[in-house]
Amino acid sequence: MEPAPGPDQGRVRRTLLPWVRAHLAVLLVLAAVLGSVVGGAVGATAVSRLGSRPSQEPTGRPVVLAEGLPRIVQRISPAVVEVRTSSLGGRGIGSGIVLTSNGLVLTNFHVISGASPAGRITVQTGTAATSGPVRPATLIGADPKADLAVIRVNNASGLVPAPLGNSDRLAVGDPVIAMGAPSGLQGTASFGIVSALDRLVRVAGPSLGLAGQGPPVTYRAIQTDAALSPGNSGGPLVDQTATVVGITSAVFEGTSGSSIGVGFAIPINDAEKLVRAMVVQYGPK
Template sequence: MNDKTSYYYPPEDAAKLAGEKKPSRRTKVSDVPAQPSSQPTPRERSRVVPLVAALAVGAVIGGASGAGVAFIFTNPSDGEIISSTSETQGITVNRPDSVTAVTAVAAAVSPSVVTISVSDAMGDGGTGSGVVLSSDGYVLTNNHVVTLDGSLSTPTIQVRDNNGQLFSATVVGTDPTVDLAVIKMDDVSGLQPIEWADSSKLNVGDVTIAMGAPLGLAGTVTTGIISALNRSIQIASTAAPEDSGSMSPDPSDPFDFFNFDLGPGQQLGGGATTSISIPVIQTDAAINPGNSGGALLDASGKLIGINVAIANAGSTDAQSGSIGLGFALPSNLAKRVSNEIIATGKASHGLLGAKVSDAANAEGSTTVGGRLEEISAGGAAEKAGLKVGDVVVRFNGYPVTDGNDLTALVRTSAAGENVTIEIIRDGERKNIAVTLGAFTG
């Protein structure tokens, strides 16, 4: 993976980045045709610039319509109303000799990012994003995108590529434990697969580029940096399996799944709510509802994460937008899970066989970590010699600051994986080798 953290490449390097992709629907910056001009006239532009988005109307259309979605904007000075459409538009490069790294990445990777529309038998639904895994149409996205957060078991799925072509798709397999899913586009070939980065080699401060379809606006590109690594968050979901986490969800937790852009009165998921604990990359790149399942890229255009959640700052507004706290599932996890789903239809997850809590909350505690409260008979923890009261402070080299961290790291490991756990027992640190069991929730 490219370790450079500069926002820009020299013009010749950026142009090279955009042009180094091979043929077969791969996009070169120099090959991107200019789009027919749809810019307002000078008089119109002067009225458009100060416009403030006031209201988004109409559901993002699911099913097979593929129509663009209109959004309403109002001019605060004279009340004039104009509309904007979410119809797919290619990445236009007007100055190939002086493109920035972000422009180059956007042009090169755009064919690997798609918009996913999901609907039920009544035609109600929402949209999300996805990344292309193979030339024949395997696409990775979030489980809550293809199931509308657990409310649909047999969705109608339509995929729109960056050229505006529409394809029907079916679900290959879902993994609600880490909120990932793979779908397969029908009758397609020659797609450009995303290129994977090694998420274990990322640094705080590295450039991030988010691509997807927020509010159904396909082809949207935003940039930022990696704000934090090795973060674990707990998210409420009606799609999550029972006992997917060892701790109860906190109603005041600010982390929510991206919300779909639904019609008036429509809501996601009608079942009981549980929670999942997941490890994430934190970024300040603007991520909004509809970016779910989309790409988080590095400065070389490789996939470092799948966008999954945003912080809502305690807001109860289902359509709250970016506040600079976005989260993505690391690419190494997404790659393992997607490969397993394609091969077998499902993914495996580790099980420690212990109930955990936050060590910092224990009476007289002087350390943070995941404290083992109960050990299951015959489980992985017992077999490894772990005991009640042990405080786990590292898991395979990753820091563990609370019970949520430990749960996330265990669940995102593969069943049967051999891991090393560093514990504190009676004031002494020890490394314990553990072979994880299989989570079957």
């Protein structure tokens, strides 16, 4: 596949909402937080699986009727969270997907990269009408090259895991819904289609504080025309079977700096393989 258009034709921008860009190196985050996780991994609560999957794969390609969209949103909403970071350098907002009832959450690495050893990560569940409590979270693992990270909501129980789908079954033209907190507007859903598959996307690496941006991140993505805005990063792209098929991660901007209706998501099949490598052990859910 051809790479995403170059700088002279527009640019691909992450969909994290940076309130104030952090001025502390992300490398400190990984050295301090991930180092402490390795030491305590043996005693960590184990999980048996990530999210939940239907007992059987859909046998056909169901047609989404207008009246079916609210049911899809209602099913997925409890598993979508807002992820906030704060540090001495500033604050940021993104989204995340609940993987397990005991608090594992999947998001983009660039969503949590602004946190520093002196900062914090928090997670909030809820919708536009009803917001849940703000809870502290801890970084469990991260893969900057894949732009993915797993965090754990501290002392969590009873969270609603997202049903994970099969991104390999997607076809161009399939309807999808993007959910998250664009511009901090929690509980937002937007509708569109899969406009391309296996799109090679290249985006700038997360900011490394005073050192500037990190190495570029390249991955093959699901392309969609569902509206994405800053703050959608880390949220789910949901298919017509009400399962998560992608992690929304970037949006393409035209030469004027405005969105042209092209967004990108990391396929859930690719993300799940990396997540399993990040989490040390699996046990009872």
